Amino acid sequence: MRRPLLPAVILALVFLFLIGPFLVIVVSSFSGTASMSFPPEGFSGRWYAKVFGIEMFRTTFMVSLKAGLAATVTALVLGIPVAYVITRHTFRGKGVVELFFASPAIVPGLVIGFALLRFFVYLSGLPVITGLYLGHTAILFPYTVRVVSASLRNFDPAVEEAAVSLGSTRLHGFFAVVFPNIRSGIAAAFILAFITSFNNVPISLFLTGPGVATLPIQMLIYMEYYFDPTISALSSIIIVLTVVIVQAAERLLGITRYM
């Protein structure tokens, strides 16, 4: 039997389209010359060394990490109860509430960034890092609500009722029998939210100020002045880290079914 050729070709093209840019970045990060070119001339690992040598990258990485972790944890702590209410209860205006929690995922990031800028920085005069933390929390919220909702929806509500009929309060039942069984969903929400925060540009662009930037913003700034493969090297590191984390989480917890 002959395999049809056309679907295979189309599939290959789609993969190339999706993965091609990443390959270009990774390959060019090993370039021997100081200018970005493809295919690169020569081979060198010095751009990787340079990434770690630039202090701004280190400090902004820490800003991204701290703001991202804090915002992710906050969005989860707030998102789990919201997800619970949305999946387990019907109430008047539920559709509006759901839309409200989805809105940050629909409204363009630049608009949110600008709105948050007006609110946090101009009106309340918050420190930049706090504004960043709050802004990221706001945009991560819908992701955590969504992913945790998905895992709650997959979990039979009768299990909680069984716990309650056996003597648990609703709250105890949640921690005793629901939480242990939606842990992988929560882990999925954590990873998705953190990666979203870490990669975010539009919100951070508005909320960062003098002296404080996140890593992606710093990368943009760097690129305005230098066009050497350092950025490719840094991007490659981020790509590899992301793939490793998501793969590990998928292996251990099977997180992608909640995304």
Next chain:
Amino acid sequence: MAYVELQSVTAGYVAHDPVLRDFSLRVERGELLSLLGPSGCGKTTTLRTIAGFLLAQEGRVVVNGRDYTRLPPNKRNIGIVFQTYALFPHLSVFDNVAYGLRRRRVSRQEISTRVAGALELVSLTGLEERLPAHLSGGQRQRVALARAIVIEPDLLLLDEPLSNLDAKLRDEMRGELARLQKQLGITMIYVTHDQVEALSLSSRIVVMNQGVIEQSDTPQAIFERPATPFVAHFMGFDNALSGTCREILGDRAVVEVSGHRFECRALPGGKELSAGEAVRLLFRPVDVRFVGADGADRLNTLPVRMEFSNYQGTSTLCGLVSGDQRLTAVVDGAVPPADGDLHVQIEPGAILLDTVTYESVGGKDG
């Protein structure tokens, strides 16, 4: 006062459109009561109201002399077996069964004896360390049962507990349930839409329809003497022949169907019937008998034409037409010889009368 009592309960999921309205139910101690009805009839709502997952908007719920109306479900000492088993997936069989005892602060020692006892009762000894995912459907069901009875509940509620099992296991578990009920003497309320399950298990059946009790009686009475057309239909009185009432003779009625004379029991529920009124004869397919050519002048016979017959091994399903009316028959073994005129006979005792209401004039012809 009965052991379990719902007094004029109004309950449902939305305030303005309750499933149960002014609903009352009494269950005696030690009874195995089935709530039987199609989906949406209110049987599950009744169960959830007793369990406390739904709070009665009006009326009272009393169990064992205690007013449960406002009591949260975790304070009611009620065991529940769910349709989906609802085992705790992350806990072993032992921990699943021990859950309720731990909530009750029972001592470690007592927990292990009581869990062991409960597991022995449902023949699961030796599987204590298994996780639910590594059990068969039947075993999960037994864990769910053990978990519910180990707390020595005042009342055991079962919500279609056998509907996720295959036919053979269902028969086995049904026997098991009956044995447990006898052995423990526990009061059980059993929700099901399966009439065979209800008939074989219950000491009493409550047939529900649209939030209302249609009939509450012993399995035998429900099966043989349905009180309403709904119960009759639910209990397999699938045939309906239209006719006209001719006369009433005591508890018997004489009805004319396409010029043929039928005698049958008078209308159930003591409803009045007058001569000349349009009625329907309801009877089960298994109560239709074929009679020989000489049967034409016997009592309760009807000439029919065979439309189709499906041989099903121990019985044959026959689609019959008489004039413009259809009926089905289930006869033992193979089909009778189909040449020439066929006649069927239905015993007077097997027929129920139903007055023809406006809706049912069209009859069932699908």
